[in-house]
Each structure stands twice: as structure tokens, then as C-alpha cells.
Amino acid sequence: xxxxxxxxxxxxxxxxxxxxxxxxxxxxxxxxxxxxxxxxxxxxxxxxxxxxxxxxxxxxxxxxxxxxxxxxxxxxxxxxxxxxxxxxxxxxxxxxxxxxx
Amino acid sequence: xxxxxxxxxxxxxxxxxxxxxxxxxxxxxxxxxxxxxxxxxxxxxxxxxxxxxxxxxxxxxxxxxxxxxxxxxxxxxxxxxxxxxxxxxxxxxxxxxxxxxxxxxxxxxxxxxxxxxxxxxxxxxxxxxxxxxxxxxxxxxxxxxxxxxxxxxxxxxxxxxxxxxxxxxxxxxxxxxxxxxxxxxxxxxxxxxxxxx
Numbered sequence: 001x002x003x004x005x006x007x008x009x010x011x012x013x014x015x016x017x018x019x020x021x022x023x024x025x026x027x028x029x030x031x032x033x034x035x036x037x038x039x040x041x042x043x044x045x046x047x048x049x050x051x052x053x054x055x056x057x058x059x060x061x062x063x064x065x066x067x068x069x070x071x072x073x074x075x076x077x078x079x080x081x082x083x084x085x086x087x088x089x090x091x092x093x094x095x096x097x098x099x100x101x
Numbered sequence: 102x103x104x105x106x107x108x109x110x111x112x113x114x115x116x117x118x119x120x121x122x123x124x125x126x127x128x129x130x131x132x133x134x135x136x137x138x139x140x141x142x143x144x145x146x147x148x149x150x151x152x153x154x155x156x157x158x159x160x161x162x163x164x165x166x167x168x169x170x171x172x173x174x175x176x177x178x179x180x181x182x183x184x185x186x187x188x189x190x191x192x193x194x195x196x197x198x199x200x201x202x203x204x205x206x207x208x209x210x211x212x213x214x215x216x217x218x219x220x221x222x223x224x225x226x227x228x229x230x231x232x233x234x235x236x237x238x239x240x241x242x243x244x245x246x247x248x249x250x251x252x253x254x255x256x257x258x259x260x261x262x263x264x265x266x267x268x269x270x271x272x273x274x275x276x277x278x279x280x281x282x283x284x285x286x287x288x289x290x291x292x293x294x295x296x297x298x
Contacts (some may be wrong), residue, residue: 002295004162006252007180008185008201009178009182011148012175012178012179012182013175014280015178016172016174016175016178017170019171020171023164023171023289025169026289026290026294027160027164027167027289028159029165030294030298031160031297036298039196040298041182041295044290044294044295045290047289047290048287048290050288052286052287055110055174055279055283055286056283059174059178059279059282060276060279060280068121068161068168070121070122071124072129074125075128075129078128078129078131078132081132082131082135084139085132085136085139086135086136087139089136089139089143089183090139090142090143093143
């Protein structure tokens with residue numbers, strides 16, 4: 001018997017199923033009003049981060065063994081740039097909001 | 102080594118370089134989107150006495166768009182599998198399904214924009230709406246170019262067959278398509294879900 005996970009289509013189907021679950025959870029939580037405020041944001045953020053990882057692993061086939069090291073390096077470099085620019089913008093702008101109150 | 106073997110080796114190297122170049126392009130695109138996200142977060146509460154996100158967004162509509170884009174990532178995956186198996190008919194078939202899902206997504210986005218503009222919530226109303234249309238519009242434009250790319254690749258597959266350069270282009274288009282789905286995860290998590298809360 002073939003192992004299901006060894007077939008190429010299986011990887012996409014597993015990734016798709018995980019993505020559907022990770023989408024359904026935040027939509028249900030927010031849509032049905034199960035949580036509000038910070039706990040709801042936490043669920044949304046956790047779902048988004050996990051789903052991005054699922055997409056990178058199952059759809060873009062990113063892993064540390066077979067992906068060329070340059071690609072992983074550039075992904076990390078982009079992540080650092082994004083962290084500095086997005087984090088910095090939000091930090092400065094929220095600080096500005098406080099001062100204008 | 103024979104001349105043809107050398108040429109083949111060179112072509113392989115050149116295609117690998119293009120795949121790496123495309124990856125760098127995707128990272129720069131990720132930075133553009135990240136900054137549009139930051140701009141949106143900063144401006145999202147500045148509705149200038151105009152309509153707010155709570156009044157404008159419809160989660161069911163967003164869920165429909167999400168479903169179309171997510172399924173299209175799966176169908177592009179099936180096209181990639183068919184390509185690895187060398188099955189030209191199946192590659193074209195799955196690309197057409199992906200194209201239809203992409204066009205469906207664009208149609209839903211148009212309907213949403215049109216409905217919002219009809220309600221007096223155009224991009225010139227407030228900082229919130231300017232940032233909204235810029236972010237969602239940039240993603241929509243990318244999907245539109247992705248659809249154009251699929252049309253071009255279907256044409257190339259029909260005319261040239263699944264040659265090595267064509268396979269490499271389909272592979273890069275796949276990276277682009279899956280990447281757009283990742284950006285959409287950010288959009289529903291940052292724009293729509295917090296927007297209706």
C-alpha cells in the first residue's frame with residue numbers, strides 16, 4: 001500500500017486542509033463574536049502566522065534541507081527589513097498619537 | 102562532454118539563476134506589501150467622519166474571496182504536479198481552472214469596490230479608505246497580472262510544449278501565485294477581521 005503522505009498531490013491536499021482550518025477558526029471567532037478585543041486579535045494573529053508557515057512549507061516547498069541557502073538567506077533578510085520598517089513605523093506613529101492626545 | 106550536453110548544463114544554470122532572481126523579486130514585493138500594511142494599520146482609524154470599516158466590510162464576501170484564492174492555490178499545485186509528470190493536457194486544464202478562480206476573485210473584488218463607492222466610500226473620502234484601496238488594489242493588480250501570466254503560459258505550452266524554459270516559467274508563475282495567496286492571508290487578518298470587530 002502506498003503511504004498517502006508520499007504522493008505529491010497529498011502534500012498539496014494536506015496543506016490545503018490545514019489552510020482551510022486555519023482560515024475557518026479566525027472567521028468563526030470574529031463572525032460569531034465568540035471573542036472580542038485582545039483575545040480575538042491573538043487568535044487572528046496566531047492563525048495568520050501558522051497559515052503563512054503552512055503555505056511556505058506545503059505550497060512553496062520551503063524547507064531547510066532542499067531549499068538553496070541563498071533563498072532562505074534572502075527570506076530572512078526581507079523579514080528583518082520588514083520587521084525594522086513596519087515595527088518602526090507603528091512604534092513612531094502610535095507614539096505620535098499619544099503625544100497628540 | 103558533447104556540445105549539446107554542455108549547452109544543456111548552461112541552460113540549466115541560467116534557469117536556476119532566473120529562479121533565484123525571481124525569488125529576490127518576490128522578497129522586494131513582500132517588503133512593498135508590508136509597508137502598505139503598516140500604512141493601513143496607521144490610518145485605519147482615521148475615517149474622517151466618513152463610513153468606518155465596521156459599516157463597510159462583509160465577512161461572508163471576504164470568506165468567498167478567500168475560498169476562491171485558496172482553492173486556486175491548490176489547483177495551481179495540481180498543475181505543478183501534472184508538469185512534473187510531463188502531462189501537458191492536464192497542466193493546461195489545471196491552469197485554466199486556476200485562471201477561472203483568479204478571475205472570479207477579481208470579479209468579487211470589483212463588486213465590493215463598486216458597492217463601496219456607490220455607498221459614498223470611495224478612496225478620496227478618508228485616510229482609512231485611501232489606505233484600504235491602495236493595499237487591496239495593489240493585491241488585486243498582482244492577481245490580474247498573475248491571470249495574464251497564466252494566459253501567456255497556456256499559449257506558450259500549446260505552441261512550444263513543455264520544454265525546459267517553459268517549465269521554469271510555469272514554476273516561477275506558481276511561486277508568484279502562491280505568494281499572492283500568502284499576502285491575502287495578511288489582508289483578511291489585518292484588514293477585514295479586525296475591521297468588523
